[in-house]
Amino acid sequence: MKVLMINGSPRKDGNTQGALDEMKAIFEAEGIEVECLNVGKEIIRGCVACGGCGKLGKCVFDDDIVNEVAAKLEQADGLVLASPVYYASANGTLISLLDRLFYSSSFDKAMKVGASVACARRGGITATWDELNKYFGISGMPIASGQYWNGVHGAAPGQSSEDAEGMQQMRTLARNMVFLMKSIQLGREQFGLPEREPGIFTNFVR
Numbered sequence: 599m600k601v602l603m604i605n606g607s608p609r610k611d612g613n614t615q616g617a618l619d620e621m622k623a624i625f626e627a628e629g630i631e632v633e634c635l636n637v638g639k640e641i642i643r644g645c646v647a648c649g650g651c652g653k654l655g656k657c658v659f660d661d662d663i664v665n666e667v668a669a670k671l672e673q674a675d676g677l678v679l680a681s682p683v684y685y686a687s688a689n690g691t692l693i694s695l696l697d698r699l700f701y702s703s704s705f706d707k708a709m710k711v712g713a714s715v716a717c718a719r720r721g722g723i724t725a726t727w728d729e730l731n732k733y734f735g736i737s738g739m740p741i742a743s744g745q746y747w748n749g750v751h752g753a754a755p756g757q758s759s760e761d762a763e764g765m766q767q768m769r770t771l772a773r774n775m776v777f778l779m780k781s782i783q784l785g786r787e788q789f790g791l792p793e794r795e796p797g798i799f800t801n802f803v804r
C-alpha cells in the first residue's frame with residue numbers, strides 16, 4: 599500500500615514537514631510506502647476554467663507538476679494534504695495545485711483515504727483543515743480523523759517538534775489512516791465497492 603503526502607509549505611524542513619515526518623515514521627513502521635512531495639516553491643498557476651481537461655482527461659498545462667502529481671495519486675491508496683496556515687487558510691500554491699489536480703484528473707479517487715493536516719503559529723488550523731477536507735468530500739474519499747482537528751503549532755522552523763500534543767495527533771492520525779486503508783482493501787475483496795449510479799449534474803434543479 600502507498601501513501602502520497604503533499605506539503606504546501608515552501609520551507610522544506612519547516613513545521614508542516616515536521617508533522618508529516620511524524621506520520622511517515624508510523625506509516626513506515628506499518629509497512630506502508632510513503633512519498634512526500636514538497637510543492638511550496640513550485641510555480642503553479644491556478645485553474646483557468648478552460649474546460650480542456652474534460653476532453654484530455656488531464657490538465658491542459660503540462661508545464662508544471664499537476665499532471666505528474668495526478669499520476670502519483672492514481673497509484674496511491676491514501677493521500678495526506680498538509681499546509682502551513684496563511685491568513686487562516688491553506689497556502690495559495692497548494693490550493694492552485696489541488697484545484698487543478700482534482701478538477702482535471704479523470705481517474706476514480708473513490709475509497710482512497712484522505713487526511714488533512716494544518717500548521718500554524720497561532721490561529722487558523724481548523725479553517726484550513728476544513729478547506730483541505732473538501733477535496734476528499736467531493737471525491738468519494740473517506741476522511742481519516744484522529745484525536746483532535748489535526749494540526750501542529752510552530753513559528754520558526756523546527757518548533758512543531760516541541761508541540762507534544764500536535765505530534766501525538768499526527769501519530770494517531772497515521773495509525774487510523776493505515777487501519778482505514780487496510781479495512782477498505784479487505785472490504786473491497788470481500789464485498790466489492792459500493793454501487794455507483796450514473797452521475798446527475800444539475801445547476802440547482804435544471
Ligand SMILES: Cc1cc2nc3c(=O)[nH]c(=O)nc-3n(C[C@H](O)[C@H](O)[C@H](O)COP(=O)(O)O)c2cc1C
Pocket residue numbers: 607608609611612613614615682683684685686687717718719720721722751752753754755
Ligand atoms: C503569508 C503568511 C501568512 C501567515 N498566516 C498565518 C495565520 O493566519 N495564522 C497563523 O497562526 N500563522 C500564520 N503564519 C505563520 C505560519 O503558519 C507558521 O510560521 C508555520 O510554522 C509555517 O509552517 P512551515 O514552517 O511548514 O512553513 C503565516 C505565515 C505566512 C508566511
